[in-house]
Amino acid sequence: MTTSVRHFTDLWTLDGATLRTILDDAAARQLARKGWLQGRVDADAPARDRTLAMIFQKNSTRTRFSFDAAMRQLGGDVIISTANDMQLGRGETIEDTARVLSRMVDAIMLRANRHEDILALAEASTVPVINGLSDGGHPCQIMADLLTLETHRGPIAGKTLAWVGDGNNMCSSFIHAAPLLGYRLNIACPADYAPNPDDLARAWTHQGQVNVTTDPREAVEGADCVMADTWVSMGDLDTEQRLKTLAPYQVDGSLMDLAAKDGVFLHCLPAHRGEEVTAEVIDGPRSLIWDQAENRIHAQKSILAWCFGAI
Ligand code: CP
Ligand code: NVA
Numbered sequence: 001m002t003t004s005v006r007h008f009t010d011l012w013t014l015d016g017a018t019l020r021t022i023l024d025d026a027a028a029r030q031l032a033r034k035g036w037l038q039g040r041v042d043a044d045a046p047a048r049d050r051t052l053a054m055i056f057q058k059n060s061t062r063t064r065f066s067f068d069a070a071m072r073q074l075g076g077d078v079i080i081s082t083a084n085d086m087q088l089g090r091g092e093t094i095e096d097t098a099r100v101l102s103r104m105v106d107a108i109m110l111r112a113n114r115h116e117d118i119l120a121l122a123e124a125s126t127v128p129v130i131n132g133l134s135d136g137g138h139p140c141q142i143m144a145d146l147l148t149l150e151t152h153r154g155p156i157a158g159k160t161l162a163w164v165g166d167g168n169n170m171c172s173s174f175i176h177a178a179p180l181l182g183y184r185l186n187i188a189c190p191a192d193y194a195p196n197p198d199d200l201a202r203a204w205t206h207q208g209q210v211n212v213t214t215d216p217r218e219a220v221e222g223a224d225c226v227m228a229d230t231w232v233s234m235g236d237l238d239t240e241q242r243l244k245t246l247a248p249y250q251v252d253g254s255l256m257d258l259a260a261k262d263g264v265f266l267h268c269l270p271a272h273r274g275e276e277v278t279a280e281v282i283d284g285p286r287s288l289i290w291d292q293a294e295n296r297i298h299a300q301k302s303i304l305a306w307c308f309g310a311i
Pocket of ligand 2: 169170229230232268269
């Protein structure tokens with residue numbers, strides 16, 4: 001790996017100052033283009049003459065459209081493919097794919113089944129690699145979520161975030177960023193779907209304020225933000241067991257009542273109303289989900305600008 005290449009694969013490998021730079025740039029870019037048509041290019045066009053390749057091993061709506069829109073707003077272009085349409089789908093290695101694409105594009109975004117494939121791609125690539133979701137994390141989404149919280153509630157440092165449900169890839173990325181940005185993270189998960197122990201150990205080693213409980217009420221008490229995600233992530237096979245075990249972890253109105261008075265609700269989408277969250281909460285006044293979805297564009301523009309060395 002060329003160490004000077006700016007990969008965006010795992011938040012814990014970055015430092016707090018880098019995440020701060022990206023969040024501040026995203027907020028500024030969002031403000032600067034208020035009222036503009038979606039396709040208009042930002043004044044500095046930091047991706048002019050650059051192409052992003054996007055490879056999908058799993059389905060996507062937000063990641064696909066937001067990265068495409070982001071590159072257009074940065075003045076660049078994209079090439080998009082599912083892995084199955086590529087020779088990857090017939091067994092060509094990730095490493096050879098990385099070497100070939102590195103000669104053709106300026107950055108690669110991969111949505112992968114296995115996190116190891118993101119790391120292998122980054123290792124063999126001479127252009128920046130961005131994790132567009134894997135079983136190990138969803139760092140672009142977490143940046144959009146933190147941008148959303150800061151826009152609505154001010155600086156994230158010192159805030160309390162409550163994660164309720166499956167200790168999945170989203171939960172991992174929130175754990176990764178906790179020690180870097182100084183928020184408290186309360187996680188309520190059943191023992192069978194607890195967060196990755198390596199992620200927790202790393203966060204605790206770096207003084208991350210991350211607490212794990214099996215009691216959703218304890219996690220949500222006084223929280224500035226309550227977050228839920230699907231109980232069955234892409235690639236999970238034990239659907240019936242998950243729906244049963246996670247049933248007590250539904251975010252409903254009475255759980256939200258325990259949060260801070262001005263506490264908000266976030267969900268990365270797609271959502272399953274009546275499972276991880278009630279319609280009353282996700283479609284209610286405390287829910288920020290549509291701003292959160294839009295913020296995928298703003299956050300990723302700044303992630304891309306950082307990868308290109310423009311910020
Ligand atoms: N939240 C998110 O990543 O959505 P998609 O799966 O639609 O990309
Ligand atoms: N945890 C979910 C997030 C989807 C955006 C999944 O991995 O399927």
